[in-house]
Amino acid sequence: MPNPLEAAARATPAPLARRVRGLSDRAIAWIFVAPTILLLLAINIFPLIWTVRLSFTNYAANRPNREVEWVGLRNYSRILTDDGIWANMQTTAHFLVWTILLQVVLGFTLAWLINRKFRGNDLLTTLIVLPMMLSPAVVGNFWTFLYQPQIGLVNYAVELVTGIPASSFSMLGPGGLAKWSIIIVDTWMWTPFVMLICLAGLRSIPDYIYEAAEVDRASKWRQFWTITVPMVLPFLMLAVLFRGIENFKMFDMVVLLTGGGPGNETLLASIDLKREAFEKWRTGYSSAYAIILFVTVFGLASIYVKALNKVKER
Amino acid sequence: MKRTTLAASAAVALAWASQANAQANELTLCWAAWDPANALVELSKDFEAQSGIRMKFEFVPWPNFADRILNELNSGGQLCDLLIGDSQWIGGAAENGWYVKLNDFFDAEGISMDDFAPATVYAYSTWPKGTPNYYALPAMGDANGWFYRKDWFNRDDIKAAYKEATGQDLREPQSQKELLQIAQFFQGREIDGKTVYGASIFTERGSEGITMGATGALYAWGFKYENTPGSYDMEGAVNSPEAVEALEFYKELYKTATPPGYDNAYMEQSLDAFKSGQVAMAMNWFAFFPGLYADPNTGGDKIDFFVNPPQNVAASTLGGQGISVVANTDNMDGALAYIKWFAQPDVQKKWWAAGGYSCHKAVLEDPNFVNTAPFAGDFLQAMAGVQDFWQEPAYAQLLLAMQARLHNYIVADQGTAKEALDGLIADWTEIFQDEGKL
Numbered sequence: 001m002p003n004p005l006e007a008a009a010r011a012t013p014a015p016l017a018r019r020v021r022g023l024s025d026r027a028i029a030w031i032f033v034a035p036t037i038l039l040l041l042a043i044n045i046f047p048l049i050w051t052v053r054l055s056f057t058n059y060a061a062n063r064p065n066r067e068v069e070w071v072g073l074r075n076y077s078r079i080l081t082d083d084g085i086w087a088n089m090q091t092t093a094h095f096l097v098w099t100i101l102l103q104v105v106l107g108f109t110l111a112w113l114i115n116r117k118f119r120g121n122d123l124l125t126t127l128i129v130l131p132m133m134l135s136p137a138v139v140g141n142f143w144t145f146l147y148q149p150q151i152g153l154v155n156y157a158v159e160l161v162t163g164i165p166a167s168s169f170s171m172l173g174p175g176g177l178a179k180w181s182i183i184i185v186d187t188w189m190w191t192p193f194v195m196l197i198c199l200a201g202l203r204s205i206p207d208y209i210y211e212a213a214e215v216d217r218a219s220k221w222r223q224f225w226t227i228t229v230p231m232v233l234p235f236l237m238l239a240v241l242f243r244g245i246e247n248f249k250m251f252d253m254v255v256l257l258t259g260g261g262p263g264n265e266t267l268l269a270s271i272d273l274k275r276e277a278f279e280k281w282r283t284g285y286s287s288a289y290a291i292i293l294f295v296t297v298f299g300l301a302s303i304y305v306k307a308l309n310k311v312k313e314r
Numbered sequence: 315m316k317r318t319t320l321a322a323s324a325a326v327a328l329a330w331a332s333q334a335n336a337q338a339n340e341l342t343l344c345w346a347a348w349d350p351a352n353a354l355v356e357l358s359k360d361f362e363a364q365s366g367i368r369m370k371f372e373f374v375p376w377p378n379f380a381d382r383i384l385n386e387l388n389s390g391g392q393l394c395d396l397l398i399g400d401s402q403w404i405g406g407a408a409e410n411g412w413y414v415k416l417n418d419f420f421d422a423e424g425i426s427m428d429d430f431a432p433a434t435v436y437a438y439s440t441w442p443k444g445t446p447n448y449y450a451l452p453a454m455g456d457a458n459g460w461f462y463r464k465d466w467f468n469r470d471d472i473k474a475a476y477k478e479a480t481g482q483d484l485r486e487p488q489s490q491k492e493l494l495q496i497a498q499f500f501q502g503r504e505i506d507g508k509t510v511y512g513a514s515i516f517t518e519r520g521s522e523g524i525t526m527g528a529t530g531a532l533y534a535w536g537f538k539y540e541n542t543p544g545s546y547d548m549e550g551a552v553n554s555p556e557a558v559e560a561l562e563f564y565k566e567l568y569k570t571a572t573p574p575g576y577d578n579a580y581m582e583q584s585l586d587a588f589k590s591g592q593v594a595m596a597m598n599w600f601a602f603f604p605g606l607y608a609d610p611n612t613g614g615d616k617i618d619f620f621v622n623p624p625q626n627v628a629a630s631t632l633g634g635q636g637i638s639v640v641a642n643t644d645n646m647d648g649a650l651a652y653i654k655w656f657a658q659p660d661v662q663k664k665w666w667a668a669g670g671y672s673c674h675k676a677v678l679e680d681p682n683f684v685n686t687a688p689f690a691g692d693f694l695q696a697m698a699g700v701q702d703f704w705q706e707p708a709y710a711q712l713l714l715a716m717q718a719r720l721h722n723y724i725v726a727d728q729g730t731a732k733e734a735l736d737g738l739i740a741d742w743t744e745i746f747q748d749e750g751k752l
Contacts, residue, residue, distance in 0.1 A: 058748065062388045063707065065410055149575035173577035174726050261519035262577050263726025264718060279381065280711040281388075 048294075055288035062281040075288035084264065085272070085289075092269045094179060095186075096247050100240055102187045107194025108236065112228075114195070115202045125199075129192040136189070140256025143185045147171040147257075174262045182254050182266055186247065194239045201235030202228070230314070237308045241301065248297055269293055340368040341648045344383055344394035345635075347373035348581075349605045350454055353669035360664070361655045367648045376581060377521050380710070387412045387640070395643040396652055398453050398635045401437050406707035407638065408441035413449040414639040419650055420448060425657045431455065434673035437702050438636030450636025451653055452673035454601065457622070457696035458530050458631040459689070460493075461588065461606055462486070462595040464618040466505060475499075486618070490534050490563060490625040493595070497571030500594035512571030514587035514596040515564075516580055519721045522713055523580035525703065526631055527597060528564045528720050530622050533629035533701045535560035546746050553735035556626060561731035563625075565724045577725045588612060597622075599633045600696065603689040604669040619689040621696045632700035634671065708749050715741035 023031075055075055059068045079085050114125055131139070146154050147170075155166035171181040205227065213223045251270045254260070260267035260275075273293065277286035343358070345351050351373045358369045372393060374382045380400065386393050387407065399407065407413040420427070427435045427448060434452035441449055466472055467484055476484040476499055487493035497512025504510075516527025529537070535556040541547045551557075568576070573592050576583070581598055588596040589612050598606075607613045622630040637656065639649040655661060659676035666672040666686070671693065677683060684691040704712045716738055723734035746752040 062384065062406065062710075063410060147575075150573065152575075167574035170575040170577060173575055255520070259518070259520035259578055261721055261725060263519075263722035263728055265726055275714060278385065280714055282711065 051287045051290060054284050055291050057284040059284040059287075060281050061283040071284065075285045076292070078285070079289055079292060085269075087264060088267050088269050088272045091179065091265070091267060092248065095183060095250065095266075095268060096244060098180075098183045099186045099190070099247050100243050102183065103191045103194045103243060104236060104240060106187065106191045107239065108198045108232070110191065110195040111198035111202055115199060129196060131189045132192045134189070136253040137256060139185060139189055140253045143181075144172070144257055147181060149173075172258050172262075174265075176265075178258050178262060178266050182257055185253060185257060186250070189253070190243060190246075194236075194243065197235050197239040197242075198232055201232035204235075205231045234308065234312045237304075237311060241304055241308065244304070245297065245301065248293075339366065339648070340370055341395045341645055341652060342370040342372055342393060343396040343398070343652075344372040344374070344386075345398040346379045347375045348601060350601050350670045353665070357661070357665055357668050357670070358652075360661070361652060364655065365648070365651055367645075367651070369652075377518075380521065384710075390642060392640075392642055392644060394640045395645050395649045396637060397640050398637045399450075400635055401632060402703055402705050402709040402713070404438070404441050404449055404636070405705045405709065408447070408449045409707050411641055414641050414646075416448045416451065416639070416653070417446070419653070423654050423657075425451070425654065429657075429659075429675055430673045431675060431678055431697060433632075433697055433700050434634065434636075437632055437700065437705075438634060438673070441705070443705060450638040451657055452634075453637035453656070453670075454634050455671040455673040455693070455697055456599050456601050456633030456635075457693070457700050458526060458597055458633060459600050459603070459619060459621055459692055459696055460487075460595055460597050460623075461603065461617055461619045461689075463591075463593075463612070463616060465616040466500075466594055467618075472505070486620045487595075487623045489623050490531055490560075493623050494563065494567050494571065497567060497595060501571045508591065510591065511573040511587075511593050512595065513567065514576065514579065514584040514593045515567060515572060516584065516597060517568060517572075517576060517721070517725055518578055518580035518583075519717060519725070520578075521580070522717065523578075524720045524724065525713060525716045526633075528561065528724065529631045529701070529703065530597065531560040531564040531567075531625075532557055533631060534622060534625040534627065535563075536626045536629075539704060546752050548739045548742060552739050552742070553732060557735055558731045560625070561720075561723065561734065565731070568724055600671060600689060600693050601633065603693075604687065607688060619692050621692045627699075628695075629699045629701050630696040632702040634673075706749070708745050711745045712742055715745065 056070060056072060057068050058071050060066060110128060114121060114128070146152050149155050149167045149170050152166075152171075154171055155169070158164055158169075159166040169175060169177065171177050209227055209231075210223060213227060218226070249270045250268055251274065254266055254268055255271060258266040260271045270293075273286055273289050276282050276289055280286075343354070345354070351371070355369075355371055361367070362369050380403075383394070383397065383399065384403070387397075387410075397413075399413075404413070408415070419425075427439065427446075430439075430452045434455050435448075436444055438452045439448045439450045441447055467486075473484045476482070476496075479499055480495060482492075482495075484496065484499075487496055493513070499512070500510055501512040502509060516523040518524055537554070537557045537560060538551040539548065541549075541551045572579075573587055576587075579587075581602070584596045584598045585602060585606070587593045588606070589609055591612060603619055606617060609617075621628075637653060639646065639653065643649050656665075657674075659674060662672040662674035662677050666677045672678070678694060678697075684694065703709065703716075706712060719734045719738045719741065722728040723731060729737075743752060
């Protein structure tokens with residue numbers, strides 16, 4: 001019986017066969033991936049290059065009739081010497097550091113507690129992860145009510161515990177509480193996410209390692225520090241990376257809670273960037289701002305991923 | 315097979331033609347989502363009946379109104395054929411070619427701007443300001459005014475307590491300082507077993523709230539944007555001693571006479587505070603006054619209205635809008651027909667009766683006008699002394715700079731009033747330099 005491939009090759013007209021035979025495996029691979037690469041170039045790389053170009057101009061998207069001037073590094077120098085922008089960066093860093101710290105500590109603790117077998121474990125896990133399933137818009141709105149000084153549960157609880165009158169302070173108003181209030185909400189919403197990743201890490205540790213440690217009479221404390229923590233660390237670092245990138249671009253929830261206020265107290269860099277780009281319409285300036293933020297995130301994320309890989313290799 | 319293809323082609327062509335025809339016979343009017351917009355929907359039914367053109371409406375909540383519509387205009391979208399856009403947009407809209415210049419159309423149709431209140435023509439229609447270049451028909455007159463709990467003000471026990479506390483009679487405030495005194499009197503007072511507060515004012519950070527509220531005080535103290543109009547010479551005007559005093563006043567009003575947690579409040583919050591019986595007085599746009607008067611709980615006999623009290627001068631913050639034809643409409647004839655219909659005195663009278671604020675002299679100069687609503691006289695008084703924010707093409711930058719400076723000082727307790735206004739001049743100077751105007 002003739003080989004079907006040979007039969008097909010024989011049946012192929014000679015000119016076409018020559019052309020097909022002329023394509024290497026690599027060429028065929030390129031043909032398959034080219035549409036995806038072109039799409040990526042069109043929707044990711046081209047806008048990035050265009051943004052870099054705009055960042056050296058005074059272009060304003062709402063002023064199509066105005067002459068676009070090349071302003072060199074003026075946008076960059078204005079941004080980097082603007083005290084307000086540095087204050088926003090500090091606010092962003094404050095938000096980032098505290099949310100990640102709290103979410104890691106609480107998320108890991110919850111995962112560690114829930115990793116035991118007990119009745120209602122599944123139900124409890126479902127309840128804990130509920131906040132992260134909500135829309136940030138919904139979360140922002142209902143926490144605004146919870147923080148309301150006259151009818152809000154939070155102020156009422158504080159009054160109950162401390163005796164400080166509920167309507168005498170505002171969690172989202174002046175007095176320095178607003179920047180902590182947004183941290184509390186983000187932690188409430190995203191700790192379950194960190195918990196789930198940690199839980200995956202904890203459940204990936206084979207039982208025999210603990211059994212071997214038991215045989216060697218290692219204490220629970222020692223097992224925790226020499227087995228649990230090192231083996232969960234790559235998972236934890238991944239969670240930190242995800243949360244870090246997400247919170248660096250945090251926008252919706254904070255806008256709904258405080259609008260960046262009081263004053264500029266909770267004005268995160270992403271909120272400020274949106275105002276510059278789509279409310280003030282300083283397109284050139286905001287392009288430079290976006291590039292600076294992009295380089296910052298990209299640089300920090302690259303360093304972090306290298307560290308993560310080293311931890312994985314150990 | 316051929317017959318099937320032919321039938322399918324005919325069906326597609328028919329659908330396309332009917333859709334094109336439908337587009338030619340419908341108009342989309344864009345505006346903010348608020349009480350007067352609902353009145354306009356009802357009013358426009360007359361236009362639909364007369365013209366055969368179907369009206370569609372796109373109403374956007376106020377906090378997102380500028381964002382949504384300016385993005386639409388920027389991107390060359392065709393959502394709106396007609397737009398009732400905010401007065402501050404007119405400079406940018408005229409210079410960027412978003413609005414149709416209406417002079418030739420007005421001349422051809424005999425529509426005269428002399429038939430409309432001069433302040434509204436100046437604010438809502440002209441660019442450059444005050445020149446006879448019209449980009450809108452004054453559609454909705456508005457200003458920031460005040461309302462109060464008349465039933466509380468009339469109670470003997472409260473009047474006596476006020477007299478005892480201040481030595482004066484409790485009445486509608488005749489000055490900004492009297493307003494503060496009354497608000498402070500009510501702050502934290504028990505009325506019918508409930509703690510109430512002085513006043514709800516605008517403190518919102520995100521869009522325009524705190525600027526619209528604070529300028530009510532600034533204008534009353536005599537605030538000016540420039541020493542000489544058109545010169546962009548702001549030093550000594552924006553940060554004058556009167557402006558500093560006005561800003562300090564507004565901060566004191568916020569700190570000592572508003573409900574707790576009232577640090578990011580605009581129109582809705584002001585209405586809620588009043589309707590829920592929390593405050594004795596509230597500021598808001600006249601546009602809401604018909605709805606407030608009709609409110610079953612706090613309207614009717616329980617409410618009354620007053621114009622923004624003067625301090626050094628009588629002045630109010632301008633609201634309101636003109637109606638413009640969007641330049642890239644695909645139904646220009648229909649849009650112009652709507653403007654022509656809306657400009658008629660009879661339609662303007664119906665507009666006022668329906669709850670809209672007409673700017674037409676046939677309505678405002680009617681001898682019976684002040685008797686048509688309890689706030690009609692106040693509206694006339696307010697419109698006689700309105701002042702508006704910059705209407706420059708860069709107004710959004712100018713506005714957001716003021717929002718940040720005012721909120722930082724008034725709500726977040728940062729720096730002094732003088733520092734806030736000095737900082738504002740620095741911000742505005744940079745913006746005007748970028749604009750090539752300084």
